Amino acid sequence: MALSIVHAQSGSQPDVAGIPINDQLTISKCGGCHRRDPAGLMTRISYIRTTPEVWEQAIKRMIRLNGLSATPQEVRDIVRYLSNNNGLAPEEMAAGFWEVEHRTQGYQDDHVSNPALQKTCNNCHNIGRVLAQRRTREDYQKLLAMHIGMFPSAENVFRPQRTKAVPIEEAPVHLTANDTGGINREAPRATAASAVNAKAPGAIAVDYLATSQPLITPEWTAWRAAMRAPKLAGTWLVSAYQPGRGRIYGQVVITPGASDDLFSTTTQLTYASSGASLKLTGKSIVYTGYSWRGRSGAAAMSPLPVTAASAPVTAASGIPAEWREAMMVSRDGNSMDGRWFWSGFGELGMDVHLVRASAEPAILGTDISALQSPSHGQVKIFGGNLPSSLQPSDFIFGPGITVTKVVNATPTLATIEVDIAAKAPVGMRDLTIGRAGKIKALAVYDKIAYIEVSPNAQISRLGGIKWPKEFAQYEARAYAAGPDGKPHTADDLDLGPVSAQWSMEEFFSTPDDDDILFVGKIDDSGLFTPSFEGPNPERKKVNSNFGVDNYGDVWAVATYKDAAGVTHKAKSYLVVTVPNYTLYDQPEVAQQ
Ligand code: HEC
Ligand code: HEC
Incomplete structure (x- = not known):
């Protein structure tokens, strides 16, 4: 599969390098609207590289809004072709793979590669989708134009925010509390109109994207030359980590499927701390030569010793009916890294590392x-x-x-x-x-110096009636002071998770704060299960008023008594909020 880049002869993007589309199904399904020129370049499609998920999302929108008709199997075949022909190199994928892995922890801002994307693209959706784009400048402009046409608030985000001048007689007075309990009255201030000819935030974002994430990159050219169907059949050794459950070891036996990018799996895992085991069988597809998407189910699962209280709601036994697998295969084809998460509950899952088993110990x-x-x-x-x-x-x-x-x-x-x-x-x-x-x-x-709760802040969403609950898993980790004998310094030793007792404390933010009574419950494995969504008649903030939702913010508190009898305590901030009422498309590309 050699990469060919040709220069468009005609059409809307003269003299721009594009990627020819030579797949008959894609041409016949998409070519009616996306014209293909004699060099094989199709409008829009030839000027975009992205993940299987975003390809699927775009095609779903073609069906929903633009009148494309295609069967699910045809869509899967086109997603597969485009992911191989117009995909991302592993190095390009790495920065946004956490989105594919459904990781919910951390802050979006940590992943935003440039401030130009923060108040624009990141305003509405995950930045992972944006980091996974490679397009020509003209195609980025069209992407923004599509947003402005379809999602009304995009206009406000992409165009300059002009503000009117406010003369001093119309300026508001600001009242602020001072240290002694009195009120400070700030003198009114006039403000000037903001510059009308300032460059639009959308144009700044396009400048950044066109330069930093262009269509053709050395990484992609190199990967296309090296790309091959990975030979993954054989036995693989797994080491994994599931927050709240600890270390997991086992093996995956991979057998070839109907074509060279399809595989079947048989997995056996053991939770090291409890000895509980898990048997799964699954199917997977590898896109672009390295990007594994699989799903595996509890074909014949041995029961796990999980208490009803610690069992998330999908399965009576506390294990998901299905795991989704997202991994990247290493370039030498001998290891895979990624995350297996619960179908429908992406916040629960395990980090996995697979290495090919050999004759060596x-x-x-x-x-x-x-x-x-x-x-x-x-x-x-x-x-x-x-x-x-x-x-x-x-x-x-x-x-x-x-x-x-x-x-x-x-x-x-x-x-x-x-x-x-x-x-x-x-x-x-x-x-x-x-x-x-x-x-x-x-x-x-020698001794435990302190414990910490990980992660140090988390979000959970009410649900269970109409929307799914979003759980929050915590764990308490112990630390030793390290060689310097001083806690909270760079040489501290992470001693791993300890079985702490969990409770909640009020995070005081409103008068008569009563959040811990309503937001939900935390169990002895550190799993927080949020309460139900919607107004709760039992919770009235004001007498005779309507019930309010069970939202709130609290501390998740871990208490641990170590072997020496010393009690350690640590806490983490937990925000319990309303469901994701606007759930954007969640493309799944692991079906075959
Ligand atoms: C019935 C006409 C029609 C068909 C068929 C069609 N498209 Fe489109 N496509 C459009 C229009 C119109 C736009 C521009 C507006 C928009 O983005 O929805 C577009 C835009 C796109 C975009 C740009 C979206 C973005 O992310 O910026 C992609 C990608 C795309 N089409 C892919 C496809 C693929 C792949 C197929 C075939 C499986 C296809 N289209 C079939 C009409 C069509
Ligand atoms: C006003 C809200 C909003 C802003 C701002 C926004 N997006 Fe989107 N974007 C959406 C919505 C809504 C969708 C489609 C629906 C969905 O995600 O299910 C979408 C879809 C996309 C897609 C998928 C392509 C497709 O054909 O569906 C890409 C890629 C994308 N956005 C990139 C960007 C980039 C890059 C920026 C910043 C320059 C940006 N978005 C800013 C709301 C927004």
């Missing part, structure tokens, strides 16, 4: 994340092809840790007993077994 990781000095305990080591005749001296964790006994050893799991000496050097330890190694397998520490 491999260490995936340990069940626990820290060992205290001095102590004696058991460690489980998950791996692949571990030797069966292991001796205590085969396990090396570094100074101060002595392996006293191999309790049990199978090719995927070794259980050992360890002694941690008093004054064993504090720090992250690597583990080696023969030639196999795991960097920073676990921490050795």
